[in-house]
Amino acid sequence: MVGRRDFLKGLSATALVSAAGATGLLARPAQKASLGQRPLSSGGRVHEWTLVAKERPARLLGPSGPLTPVWTYSDPVMPVMRVRLGDTIRARLDNRLAEHTSIHWHGIRVPNAMDGVPYLTQPPVLSGNVFTYEVTPPDPGTFFIHPHCNESGQTGRGMTGVLIVEGDERRQPDADLVLAYKDWRLGKDGAWLDMETPEGASRAGTFGTVRSVNGAGSATGAVVPNGDIRLRVLNLDNTRIIEVGIDGADAFVIAIDGNAVEPFALDTWRMGPAMRVDILVRAPKAGRGFRVVDYFGSETWTLATYEAAGTALPARPFEPDLLYASNLPRADLQKAERMGFTFSAASGSITEAAARLDPDDPLAKILLDGLCVRDNTFWAINKASWPAGQHRELPPPLGLLKAGQSYVFELSNATPHPHPIHLHGHTFEVLSATRLKRPRHFADTVLLQPKERIEIAFVAQAGNWMFHCHVLEHLEYGMMGYLRVV
Ligand SMILES: [Cu+2]
Numbered sequence: 001m002v003g004r005r006d007f008l009k010g011l012s013a014t015a016l017v018s019a020a021g022a023t024g025l026l027a028r029p030a031q032k033a034s035l036g037q038r039p040l041s042s043g044g045r046v047h048e049w050t051l052v053a054k055e056r057p058a059r060l061l062g063p064s065g066p067l068t069p070v071w072t073y074s075d076p077v078m079p080v081m082r083v084r085l086g087d088t089i090r091a092r093l094d095n096r097l098a099e100h101t102s103i104h105w106h107g108i109r110v111p112n113a114m115d116g117v118p119y120l121t122q123p124p125v126l127s128g129n130v131f132t133y134e135v136t137p138p139d140p141g142t143f144f145i146h147p148h149c150n151e152s153g154q155t156g157r158g159m160t161g162v163l164i165v166e167g168d169e170r171r172q173p174d175a176d177l178v179l180a181y182k183d184w185r186l187g188k189d190g191a192w193l194d195m196e197t198p199e200g201a202s203r204a205g206t207f208g209t210v211r212s213v214n215g216a217g218s219a220t221g222a223v224v225p226n227g228d229i230r231l232r233v234l235n236l237d238n239t240r241i242i243e244v245g246i247d248g249a250d251a252f253v254i255a256i257d258g259n260a261v262e263p264f265a266l267d268t269w270r271m272g273p274a275m276r277v278d279i280l281v282r283a284p285k286a287g288r289g290f291r292v293v294d295y296f297g298s299e300t301w302t303l304a305t306y307e308a309a310g311t312a313l314p315a316r317p318f319e320p321d322l323l324y325a326s327n328l329p330r331a332d333l334q335k336a337e338r339m340g341f342t343f344s345a346a347s348g349s350i351t352e353a354a355a356r357l358d359p360d361d362p363l364a365k366i367l368l369d370g371l372c373v374r375d376n377t378f379w380a381i382n383k384a385s386w387p388a389g390q391h392r393e394l395p396p397p398l399g400l401l402k403a404g405q406s407y408v409f410e411l412s413n414a415t416p417h418p419h420p421i422h423l424h425g426h427t428f429e430v431l432s433a434t435r436l437k438r439p440r441h442f443a444d445t446v447l448l449q450p451k452e453r454i455e456i457a458f459v460a461q462a463g464n465w466m467f468h469c470h471v472l473e474h475l476e477y478g479m480m481g482y483l484r485v486v
Contacts, residue, residue, distance in 0.1 A: 036325060037324065047090065053147075054071070098127055099154075142164055177232070225284065234275075242271050341409055346477075405460050407459075421469055429458065
């Protein structure tokens with residue numbers, strides 16, 4: 001099953017290229033007549049969950065491998081939780097870790113007090129304490145949860161879970177499968193390696209040693225021949241960028257970060273940490289199969305292999321309009337206020353010189369080898385670095401915004417590394433990008449390529465909202481701030 005994608009890899013990230021080209025405003029998709037308006041939600045259930053954050057033994061190196069002391073919310077590593085649009089989640093976080101934690105509902109437009117950022121939106125949930133979150137997700141889609149403290153340490157050891165809000169489908173697919181990607185930093189004995197290194201934190205991040213989907217290994221399974229298979233792919237890794245493609249079947253992108261898009265044929269889709277993509281695959285005929293592949297690195301890696309088996313559905317045209325159109329607030333671009341944010345190395349330090357060097361430059365390694373990472377910030381937004389240490393002292397906000405006002409942010413990357421930039425509490429529209437071609441779309445995290453400029457637009461909601469890179473060491477070492485919206 002060698003596809004043409006190896007050949008195409010590197011030419012462009014997605015098949016859809018706007019007529020305006022890479023530097024212009026991307027074409028706004030035609031009003032989504034083909035997707036249609038979503039009916040009012042039929043939810044209304046209240047889900048009472050208890051999420052016990054604690055250390056549990058798990059076999060991350062396979063069923064006969066050694067045990068690793070993972071930190072998780074539940075017995076299954078990386079649980080998949082499903083609710084319906086309109087439902088309310090009442091989640092009791094019981095912290096039995098030795099350090100404080102929280103839950104951030106990534107991509108969900110929550111009230112600010114439920115956003116799970118210690119010191120900014122709530123006190124930290126101390127060891128032995130309980131905090132109850134109440135969230136009624138306003139949008140359907142593919143989301144996830146994670147803590148917002150010691151992120152490389154806690155999420156790196158497993159503190160994450162997939163949260164699916166159902167209710168976006170015009171018709172049911174023949175299967176709905178979750179592929180949650182995450183590396184583990186493990187020795188061969190199953191013991192944790194250091195989650196952070198100065199070399200990694202100051203450059204592209206400290207990579208895991210073992211790649212995995214849904215907790216361990218690659219996924220495998222059977223699908224109905226000629227079936228429509230919805231794949232929800234999440235990049236929940238601390239660091240790694242993946243570029244997902246399908247080998248052996250036709251596939252369309254149907255949602256980005258949980259938000260329905262006008263479907264477009266998938267070549268590959270590049271995803272930084274925290275980004276999600278929903279793909280609709282037409283399964284092949286019986287006896288054949290398809291693979292979900294990461295084409296980003298020099299060596300490809302197979303996330304999942306599916307065989308088509310059993311009674312076939314009749315052959316029919318592949319219609320990818322599975323979802324209703326998303327129904328999100330849209331910025332008024334005529335009246336929008338513009339603000340610029342530059343993502344760079346922290347200034348005035350040896351790390352600045354190192355971080356500006358090409359990642360492979362041996363001088364960068366020499367400069368960084370003598371540093372103590374704990375006392376440093378490596379990264380900055382608009383020259384301000386989130387303070388090192390315990391995050392107890394809040395810096396001033398990166399911007400003061402007005403609730404209800406439309407904004408266009410221009411994001412500029414002054415580093416040689418990609419940064420997946422995430423804004424809490426909002427779903428923004430990606431208007432334009434100078435390097436990586438992609439359609440105009442809604443997202444909560446956008447991958448800013450080296451030297452790239454991207455414009456995003458949104459309507460500001462009241463609260464203090466984090467705004468940061470989602471490479472976890474980048475945010476831990478300075479590339480993080482917040483916006484105050486009043
Ligand atoms: Cu970054």
